[in-house]
Amino acid sequence: MTSADRLIESTRELLWERGYVGTSPRAIQQRAGAGQGSMYHHFAGKPDLARAAIGRTAEELRATAEALLGAPGPALERVAAYLHRERDVLRGCPVGRLTQDPDVMADATLREPVRETFSWLAGRIAGVLREGRDRGELVPDLDPESTAATVVATLQGGYVLARAAGSAELFDRAVAGVLHLLTAYDTSTRREVGRDS
Amino acid sequence: MTSADRLIESTRELLWERGYVGTSPRAIQQRAGAGQGSMYHHFAGKPDLARAAIGRTAEELRATAEALLGAPGPALERVAAYLHRERDVLRGCPVGRLTQDPDVMADATLREPVRETFSWLAGRIAGVLREGRDRGELVPDLDPESTAATVVATLQGGYVLARAAGSAELFDRAVAGVLHLLTAYDTSTRREVGRDS
Structure with a gap:
């Protein structure tokens, strides 16, 4: 180094x-x-170093996400792989946690990579879902943009709940929940969900 | 006072x-x-006062949630009302934010009301969804527990995303997303979603 x-x-x-x-x-x-x-x-000083440090953390998150979201395979499997990837749940998200640092949030140049990471992530997941819809894996009614925002929020909120409880249980349940909700939009499973009971 | x-x-x-x-x-x-x-x-001292303060904040959150979730009406409408209630999104959740205070998290008696609030909230929403399922408003396939965890995580994560962006846009989109996903489990709308396209 x-x-x-x-x-x-x-x-x-x-x-x-x-x-x-x-x-x-x-x-x-x-x-x-x-x-x-x-x-x-x-x-140039501490702010400059912090920008480089936060930029590198954001870059790593993107690279990890891209490896899973950009892999071949059905859209929902890729989203599930990203949601299930091994995470140190109680430690939290290195980018999400920066939103709780008032000094980072107060400096526009330090906040920008945090904002940009989540914006990129939501857009990337929306792209995967759109692709799945266009390929007929997902029903036309699925809304890629709002669903992607829900997926990203579920992860970030899951970390908050895990930290509150000192346990990953609610994180895991929230992730399972969003994936289960998505099964109704999967053309390979929707008939069972949509069927009259 | x-x-x-x-x-x-x-x-x-x-x-x-x-x-x-x-x-x-x-x-x-x-x-x-x-x-x-x-x-x-x-x-007895600062920790004792902090316990009383955190306890009161948690109590207020529960009372507000209960007023909406315990109201009459279809289950999904009550959950939607809770998700849509006026929130100072950029300010964040007064309970969720405590998870980012290392001193609060390190003290078991200060953390307990935070843990308990989210556990209660997830359980309360699961109860509303179960009621809706039992009344035939929601399809049998809906899983109340995991869906409730997703709803709570969406809110908490929405606050994180709003704070990162300095804008409520992704919060609003995440809330709209989870409500849209739920339409597939609503017996009054599922036929359109589940229908072959």
Whole structure:
């Protein structure tokens, strides 16, 4: 790792552990094993480093999501794979948690990658659902945009519920719930759901 | 308001504005216009006051939810009324936000009312959906427990997305999404959704 990389990784860890206000330039330097000169050679200051750190976290989330959502296979299977991917549920979402850091939210340049990540994710999932609808896997009535927003909100809210309970149970149930609701829109299962009882 | 009430209300405001660690007994007394003697006459200390403050916030959320979920009318209309009730979306949920306060989460007696509120809410919504299913308003295939968890998670995640964007748009879309998904389970609309296209 270059010293710029070490500085970014240390900033990510400290932002996660202590939040923006609790992360001092000195703590970053110490954790990275880098001097003040090296830090200011690579970065204009703490906000600049935080932008790089948050940008990298956002990039990782996108890469992981894209690997699952962009895979071959039926649309709902790809959405389910993303919802089920191994997550450290009680730790929470590294991007979602930034919305609770008042200093990150107050700085437009720090908030932008957070906003952009969720906007991208909702759009990407909507695209997968649209594809599934166009291929006849999903019924025409499925609304890709609002469904995608519900999927992203279910995950982010699932983390909140898991944190409140100290248990992943409600997270898992919420994910199972949205996937079950979607079965009524799956052309391979809808007859059973829609059938008169 | 009694001075005990003023102390509780001041603690609620300060917990919201500054979090647990940023809320000093002195700041509580000042805002409440109460002396140290009065505070320690009514409460054993800051944790005790915080418990009372969090308990009251949780109680209010339950009362508001119960007024809508316990109203007469079809199950889905009651759930929709709860999802649509006027909310200060960008401000966030006063209970959900407590999950982001590390000091609240670290203290089992402060976390308990947060956990309990969400557990109650998911259970209450599941009860409304079960009632709707038993009355034939919803198809037998609807799963009340997982659907209720999805509804609660959609709200909490919607707040996260709204905060990230500085806009209620994704919150509104996520709420519309879960309600639209539910139309396939509504016996008065399912034929259109389930029909072969």
